[in-house]
Amino acid sequence: MTEQSRKRSRIACTSCQSRKRKCSGDQPCTTCAQFGADCHYDLLARKKKDIRHFQTQSVSSSLLSPTTVQNDIAAKRQQQDQQSNPAALAGLLLKALEANSGAAFARRLNPKNDVAGAPKLHLFGWNVGARYPTPKWAQALSSVKPRPVVEIISQDEMRSLASIFFERVDPCYPFVDRDTLLRQVSRRWLLPMTSESLGFGPDDAVLCGVAAFGYLFSRRQATSTELQLVESARSILEQSLQSEPLSPVEKLTGWVLRVAYLRMTTTAHAAWMASCSLMHLIEAMGMHIEPSSNIALDRTSTPESCNPETRRRLFAMARHLNVWISFELGRSRVVLQGATSLPPSPRPTTNGFSPTPTTDIFNLLPISESLDPNEAQDVSNLEFALTDVLDITYFQPHLILVQCNLMLCIYRRLRVLNSITSGDLLDRVLALSGRGLKAVSELVSLSSPWHQIANVPFQVMCTLLAIDNRASLAMLRDAMRTLHEVASAYDTEVMREAYTTAYLMIVMHQRRKEEDMRTLKDVLQFNPAISIPAETQITESAVQSDHTLMDYPGFSWLSDILVDIPSLRNFDMEGQ
Template identity: 40%
Template sequence: MSSSTPQHNRLRSRVACEPCRERKRKCDGGFPCSTCVRYAYDCHYPQSSRKRKAAAISDRERTSPMTEHSPPSPTDQEAQNRIESLEANSGSAFVRKMALGIDPANAPRLRLFAWNVFLGSRKSNHTPTSRSVIQILSWPEMEELVTIYFTKVDPCYGFVDRRSLERRIRAHWTSDSTETSSFEAVMCGVAALGLLFSRRNVIDAELDLVETAKRILEQSMSVHPSLDIVTAWVLRVAYMRMTAPAHASWMSSCMLMHSLEAAGIHSTHVLNWSADESGQTLTPEIRKRILGVSQHLNIWMSFDIGRSRVHLQTLDFDLPAPREGSYTTEILELLPHSENLNPDKNVDVLDLKNSLSTIVQRQHTAPPSILAQCNLTLLLCRRLRTLNFHFQGSLLNQVLSVTARGIQAAQDLLDDCAPWHHVVNVPFQIICILLALDTPAAIAQLTDGVKTLSNIQLVYPTDAAKEALSTACLLIHLHRKRKEADLRTLSDIVSTYSPSVLFDQQSATQPQHVTDWSSNTWLDTLPEMPDLQTFDIDRFLNGSSEWSIPGDWTQTL
């Protein structure tokens, strides 16, 4: 053939990664290779091929024009830091790790203890049916549930305009229409939360309301989300956070964040409407509140179960203005501190300590807001404990003050028939932190924490509440066993090596020609020490010649 004929030689990588080798796919030898990047495989190479892989990567770096702009791959230390952050952010992982440190044989298995009171058990034998809200509730019942919602739920999650809602509900009932619309999902969400916060036991109407809202939201996924759809999503996620299992709730919170993005609510640069197809205007204040509550729910669900949160690329968020009778802004002020705890961020001990000092000094007014403050405090404590930080002094006292207020706030909400997810979650996590702190003041709070958990399982006798109480008692039992083992070791040391015991043993084998010490032990011969508070023991143990003896001691000496 002529030398001018182009030669098409097949470019073959020197070594293929394991995922490409197993799936018999073409591998370019990169790390990660393009195939693994495309299909989200875990790109890795056989141990024996490390040198060849390094050579392949080196060749690729020399030939690729984009090498100098490519982001560096995470190091082993960065990966380990991320894992530790995930474990510290997740209360269940922290509980498991703490229990393994106390008694590996009897530690509870890894699961979300006390994530909410129900964990999917708020059900009955009734089969939920999707139908019009007018067929589920009467007008007086709807009025009552709207009042309950704005009395108990809206002050904490205030993102619904009450005047507009009541006006539209009245118009909907007047029209006597049985056709479902996106606004029906909003009404169902409000009514379902009203029933949750007014009845300890579920009724058939609540299940039908939840099912109706679910069907409407699922059918709306193929169209551009309206303000009613986004509002209904927030209501559904809030309801699920208090009643449903963790995985389903987290998935719904992710759907909520994607709905915000699709609607353009996440950014003022994207948003370009004055009203949706139903004629509802999205005011800047309502937009801030919807976006803030949605972020709060998604971030904390992700932290709790150790999964990724939804990051919106062009997020534009400002705090809403405070309003009388509402503490939504008070809770949303915690968002910047929560976002700084993402596992992909490197936060050192000093940053965590400063954040904790800021949080514990905040003044939160209402029980749900106090529990939110306490929950963030507990997370910061878990992160610091992971870094072997020792709590002491005023910071320890402030942390214990927040935990004490958290226990009391949970009891207050229990008395008010307000089953917020923190009602059982925060007392349980407080008990875990108190055991980890292991100071006399911390141990003294355990009684109040366990008593609150006991009251919760009496009011809401669900499997989740009973498991939270039994697991807390198990952790305390394991902690006590370790303390008893330490006490036995110390007692054995004293009984074996105490000078008085050694002298008794010598006296039994030697002639009685020495002074009789049987009536006065070696401790009795020491001078009285009436004022240990003024004695500088550190200087004494360090051999300083300048330490001063308390005045009462010199008299006895």
């Protein structure tokens, strides 16, 4: 081999993989350096390949332990049984879809929703609740008609709402360019107020979406103006599906804004349907393809006219929303075949320096997508992914919640595989859970209704009950206090249900503990002590609680529920 021959690497960068080119493995690699492409490596894929290589070497060696051989034989037999049994295969697919779902995890712990054979997953803490609860807004919604944004709010109001958006939403969802939006605002209100200018403009869907977020993140109660903005944006976007868009970028930006808004304000099904439609729209427009990929696109698609970085951010945001909405519902996500879009570059900070990749939500997207239930995952891969997530340091509260949500999802996957998490790793899981609870309190005080402020406290509570050690049980007070803060700030049916369900789950956990204590007490009574120092003797009053549900104002009705559901006494908290 000569010095000029190209060095081969065991793993290629994402750019070389998508173009099927040889990669040197450098940073940047020689191919990317030659063509000026963004050189990026999927570290998680590297670890997966290293693990598979290690496992292959281990199998070929003569040092296999009897336990390893038995596990391999059992796995092969299970696979053969599943292939010959369609019902078992269907059950396996359902279990795979539910593997990432917080609803499925809560279902094992929550007796109220544990109906045998029921395919429906009830989501507790999906968001803080409907922004327009019925029937209060039913009459208002029926009377709303789409109107141009200049008829709904003034230019000064639009600029004020845009400032709220870029202050509170953009740091976590960075897909709208501030300078571009401000130019759109100036241009939209520049024309004289004539009948012709009052028609829908090409930017109205984006302007209405940004303004609606401004209301959402500044007022805890919805107003008729916010409803008008949302309905106008919806009408514009749905009508645009029937004709060729004047600007694919504005159309796509409007759809991303709508899906993100629905995730925080409406039901899970509506948000999931909209996120899937968004992914199909991206495919139809060819916005998932790099213009330099030389892949034939539909003639109506013009991704070349879009700024490459803007297109990458829009595609990444759409993937993020669809992945996590699908995961949490236990449903299939939309995967666009042949996508060649590169990862978005980190935005420059105000001081002109580029931040590290860990300061961007898109840095977590490769790990999130690697958790696809259709992809085979073993304990080692998941533990590597969990360590990668825990190693990241975020300081912004909204990004801490995104990180915490991903960490909880990976931990749920490990429990599905009956994995025993090591003490050090478990301590780090609890530590990040504590940071997540503090981040929720901070966002509640700022009137920032990210959907994670409802979801994370509830899922942390479920995780603490599942871990069930002294450290986790000691955190239950903080988890319930945080959930109560959210329920108090956003007094909706969804939050009341989430809080009371969490309370009931803890009551059931307490009853199981009390039954265990009675069992131990029976053992001690059957075996009386011969000689126990007086200072170590435990009186009966020390092990019995003097508190009942009647001691907690507002929750005395739970006593009636427990009486009406006697089977809860023997409920298995692990669902086994």
